[in-house]
Structures are given as structure tokens and as C-alpha cells.
Amino acid sequence: MPNRFYGAGLPRVHAENLTGLLVVIEGADGSGRSTQIRLLRDWLEGQGHAVVEVGLRRSPLVAKELSAAKEGHILGRTTMSLFYATDFADQLEHVMIPALRAGDIVLADRYVYTLMARDIVRGGDRAWVERIYGMALVPDVVFYLKVRPRILVERNLEKNGTLDYWESGLDIGLARDMFDSFLKYQTLIQAEFARMQERYGLETVNGNRAIRTIATDLRARIEGALGQRLGSADDAGPPRRPLSKRLSEVS
Amino acid sequence: MAILLKSTAPRADDAHHERSTYRGKLIAVEGLDGSGKSTQIYLLKRWLELQNARVSFTEWNSSTIVKAATKRGKKDQLLTPTTFSLIHSTDFAHRYERYIVPLLRHGYIVLADRYVFTALARDAVRGCDRDWVRNLYSFAIVPDVTFYFDVPLETAVDRILSGRPSLKYHEAGMDLGLSDDVNESFRLFQGRIKDEYARLAEEFNFTVIDASKPIETQQHLVRAIVSDRIDLARFVRRSRPSA
Numbered sequence: 001m002p003n004r005f006y007g008a009g010l011p012r013v014h015a016e017n018l019t020g021l022l023v024v025i026e027g028a029d030g031s032g033r034s035t036q037i038r039l040l041r042d043w044l045e046g047q048g049h050a051v052v053e054v055g056l057r058r059s060p061l062v063a064k065e066l067s068a069a070k071e072g073h074i075l076g077r078t079t080m081s082l083f084y085a086t087d088f089a090d091q092l093e094h095v096m097i098p099a100l101r102a103g104d105i106v107l108a109d110r111y112v113y114t115l116m117a118r119d120i121v122r123g124g125d126r127a128w129v130e131r132i133y134g135m136a137l138v139p140d141v142v143f144y145l146k147v148r149p150r151i152l153v154e155r156n157l158e159k160n161g162t163l164d165y166w167e168s169g170l171d172i173g174l175a176r177d178m179f180d181s182f183l184k185y186q187t188l189i190q191a192e193f194a195r196m197q198e199r200y201g202l203e204t205v206n207g208n209r210a211i212r213t214i215a216t217d218l219r220a221r222i223e224g225a226l227g228q229r230l231g232s233a234d235d236a237g238p239p240r241r242p243l244s245k246r247l248s249e250v251s
Numbered sequence: 252m253a254i255l256l257k258s259t260a261p262r263a264d265d266a267h268h269e270r271s272t273y274r275g276k277l278i279a280v281e282g283l284d285g286s287g288k289s290t291q292i293y294l295l296k297r298w299l300e301l302q303n304a305r306v307s308f309t310e311w312n313s314s315t316i317v318k319a320a321t322k323r324g325k326k327d328q329l330l331t332p333t334t335f336s337l338i339h340s341t342d343f344a345h346r347y348e349r350y351i352v353p354l355l356r357h358g359y360i361v362l363a364d365r366y367v368f369t370a371l372a373r374d375a376v377r378g379c380d381r382d383w384v385r386n387l388y389s390f391a392i393v394p395d396v397t398f399y400f401d402v403p404l405e406t407a408v409d410r411i412l413s414g415r416p417s418l419k420y421h422e423a424g425m426d427l428g429l430s431d432d433v434n435e436s437f438r439l440f441q442g443r444i445k446d447e448y449a450r451l452a453e454e455f456n457f458t459v460i461d462a463s464k465p466i467e468t469q470q471h472l473v474r475a476i477v478s479d480r481i482d483l484a485r486f487v488r489r490s491r492p493s494a
Binding site: 007008009010011012013060061062064065069074075076077078079081082083085086089090093094128131132134135 | 316317319320323324329330331332333334337338340341344345347348349377378379380382383386387389390
């Protein structure tokens with residue numbers, strides 16, 4: 001039964017009757033996340049599904065302060081982890097859960113896996129951060145867009161002309177120059193995702209391929225999850241039938 | 252091991268060192284609003300300063316980093332038990348990593364007006380899972396001395412209610428929905444926090460001070476206990492020879 005919590009969950013929040021679908025897209029900057037989310041949104045809305053997007057540093061509560069602190073490079077590692085956890089929890093309670101209760105499809109542009117991987121790569125304790133995210137909902141599908149670090153470099157340089165400070169792991173002193181640091185950091189993050197893959201049921205998607213090919217791949221997998229969700233809706237909560245049927249009844 | 256949740260391995264980052272790497276001492280005060288703890292820690296600070304000891308003071312909920320967000324969250328009532336807990340842990344972590352740890356490592360006496368026990372008590376009352384909250388704060392060392400100012404509930408509540416024209420929403424625990432009446436809500440909320448402190452007192456070896464005694468009596472006791480447990484001479488600055 002999907003849409004339960006990984007751990008202790010959230011006080012005074014009930015996760016029953018979440019009839020929507022939680023789809024997570026994970027991957028580095030330049031992995032094609034935003035592009036794929038845009039294409040998925042078009043496709044889903046085209047089919048008549050209500051779509052809500054969430055992502056890191058987008059909470060009304062702390063996004064502004066978190067972004068400012070991130071720019072200023074003034075946070076310790078534990079502080080940074082907890083700040084991101086606050087941002088995540090705010091969106092979880094105020095955006096994701098209400099949307100899922102309303103039957104929407106939530107597209108999450110990154111989720112707790114990136115947050116955990118970043119923390120662990122920086123020497124954080126795995127058990128500590130995993131327990132914190134015991135508050136997170138188990139998604140219905142998690143895609144991990146895996147792209148070779150050299151291709152990530154290429155795409156980031158094409159788009160921004162430079163590599164991002166944090167995505168290069170410059171704060172942890174892996175190498176003297178940004179290029180080497182980026183490659184090393186992304187390799188560490190990928191290794192961490194490989195470790196998480198089985199435990200969290202991540203579906204690794206080969207992101208080196210063409211945009212259209214990946215999009216087709218994602219759609220097929222989401223259709224599967226959608227079919228399951230709609231099919232089992234009678235046991236899962238309030239009755240909910242495939243949209244096509246409801247539409248035909250209207251006409 | 253001097254971490255709060257013993258089953259959590261020490262993290263390998265800067266915030267985590269065995270107590271043996273700390274040359275300083277950490278003294279915390281805890282207690283209900285209106286227990287008089289802030290007065291007591293202020294007087295302790297003055298006493299240490301007058302001896303020219305290396306001493307530093309830190310206060311709950313005071314880091315600049317999340318101040319605006321906390322204020323907005325409280326004002327607009329955006330905070331849930333979970334985000335209330337997390338935003339306070341972020342605030343604490345920032346003060347801990349940025350100030351408390353370096354001061355302790357260098358050899359300061361750090362005085363904390365409220366410490367993680369405030370969060371453990373309040374968050375539990377708000378319904379957060381106790382183990383989850385403990386894990387959040389497991390990076391923090393247990394203080395060398397934790398004074399708990401124990402005061403009858405009515406005394407503390409009366410002190411607060413007579414001194415303040417109106418209580419703030421979260422301060423009164425209105426978010427718990429215990430009562431529509433602000434003063435009654437505050438009374439019930441504080442009662443529950445007192446129960447949580449009682450649970451924590453034994454486990455974390457609080458030094459309990461009877462806060463219904465006169466201020467001077469309490470302060471004499473506090474100073475005697477500090478003198479007894481901490482070799483103050485180690486913390487006194489040697490005055491530099493004048494030129």
C-alpha cells in the first residue's frame with residue numbers, strides 16, 4: 001500500500017485517503033529533470049489530470065531565508081540539513097498532502113533522496129538523516145535520472161557557462177579546481193544513489209539518452225502506476241474510477 | 252558518549268566531537284516560563300564575569316538565520332508541530348555549530364538560557380514523536396550542569412499573566428487547541444510541559460533548584476554547585492601585563 005510514511009510520519013496528519021499519485025524525479029542539475037517534468041505535466045494535463053509541482057527551496061515558510069543563507073555560504077552542515085528538512089516538511093504538509101488528498105498528481109522536482117545523499121556525502125550520519133525523513137511519504141514512483149558526470153558538465157556549461165558551487169561540492173574541498181571537484185562530487189552522489197536504489201525502490205533511468213526517448217520511457221512507467229492506483233482505488237479510500245469513464249458518464 | 256540519543260553514531264562532521272575534545276564547560280538552565288531561570292543565569296554570568304572568567308551566553312531562539320522565517324511562520328500561523336520543531340532545531344544547530352562548539356573547544360564556560368530540553372519538552376507536548384525529536388538533537392552534547400528551576404505551576408502562570416498584557420498564540424499553546432481561552436490554554440500547556448520536564452529530569456540528571464525560594468537563596472546555591480563541579484580557576488583569564 002503506497003503513500004505511507006517511511007518512519008514516524010507527521011503528528012496530527014492522517015495519510016489515509018490520499019488518492020492522488022506522488023511522482024518523484026531525482027537527478028543532478030543538467031540531468032534533464034526540469035525538461036522531463038515540463039513534458040510530463042503537459043502530457044498529464046492533456047489527459048485531464050490535475051498536476052501540482054513541488055521542489056527544493058520552494059516552501060512559503062523558509063525558501064527565502066534558505067536561499068539567502070545558501071548564497072552566503074554561512075551555514076554549518078547540520079544547520080543546512082535541518083534547514084532543508086524544514087523546507088521539505090512545510091511543502092509536505094501544506095502542498096503535497098492536501099494535493100494528494102484532493103486526487104492530484106504531485107510531481108516532485110527532487111525529494112528526500114537528494115537531501116540525504118548530499119548530507120551523507122558531506123560526512124553526515126546516515127541513520128540521523130534517515131530518521132529525520134521518517135516524516136516523508138513513500139512516493140508511488142521515484143525516477144532517478146542518471147547521467148554521466150562528463151555529460152552533466154557539458155549540459156551545465158552549455159546552459160549556464162559555469163558550474164554551480166554546491167553541485168560541484170566546492171564546500172568540501174575535493175579538488176583545487178572546479179572541474180575536477182564537480183566530477184568527483186557527482187561521482188560520490190551517484191554512488192550514494194546506487195546505495196539507496198534498492199532500499200527506496202528508486203527506478204534508475206538512463207538520462208544520457210535523447211529527451212523524447214526518456215519522456216516515452218517515463219510515461220510508460222507512470223501509466224503503470226496510474227493504472228494500479230486507479231484500479232485499487234476501491235480498497236484504498238473513497239471510490240475513484242478512471243477519468244475516461246467519468247468523462248463518458250458526463251457526456 | 253555525550254550525545255543525546257545514544258544509539259546514534261557520532262557524525263563525522265565538525266559538530267561532532269567526543270566530549271574529551273572540549274576544554275570548556277556547558278551550563279544550561281531550563282524551566283517553565285516564569286520560573287525565574289533567566290534572572291538566575293544572568294546573575295551566574297555576572298558572578299563569573301566579575302571573576303574575569305572566560306564566559307559566553309547563548310539564548311534559545313535567537314539566531315539571525317531563521318529569525319524572519321520563524322516570526323512570519325508564527326504570525327501567519329504557518330507552523331505545524333513538525334515545522335515548528337524543525338525550524339527551532341535549525342536555529343539551535345546554527346548557534347551550536349557557529350558559537351557553542353568553537354567556544355567549548357577553546358575553553359569557555361558557555362551559559363545557555365534554555366537548551367535542547369526545551370525542544371524535547373515542547374515538541375512532545377505538540378505531539379511530535381519523542382524519538383524523532385531526540386534524533387534531531389542527537390548532535391548536541393549533554394551539558395555539564397543542567398539547572399532545572401522547579402516552580403509550582405500556579406506561581407509560574409501567575410507571574411507571566413500578571414506581567415504581560417496578552418500572550419502570543421504559540422506562547423500560550425493555542426495551536427494545541429486545548430482551550431479557546433488564552434489564559435486557560437497557557438495554564439494547560441505549561442502543565443503539560445512541566446510533566447515533560449519531570450520525565451527528562453531524571454534521565455538527563457537535572458540539578459533541581461526550588462524556584463519558589465528567594466532569588467538570593469537560589470543564586471547562592473547555584474554558585475555553590477558551579478564552584479563544586481567546575482574548577483573555575485582554569486577559566487580565569489590571566490591579566491596581561493600592562494605596557
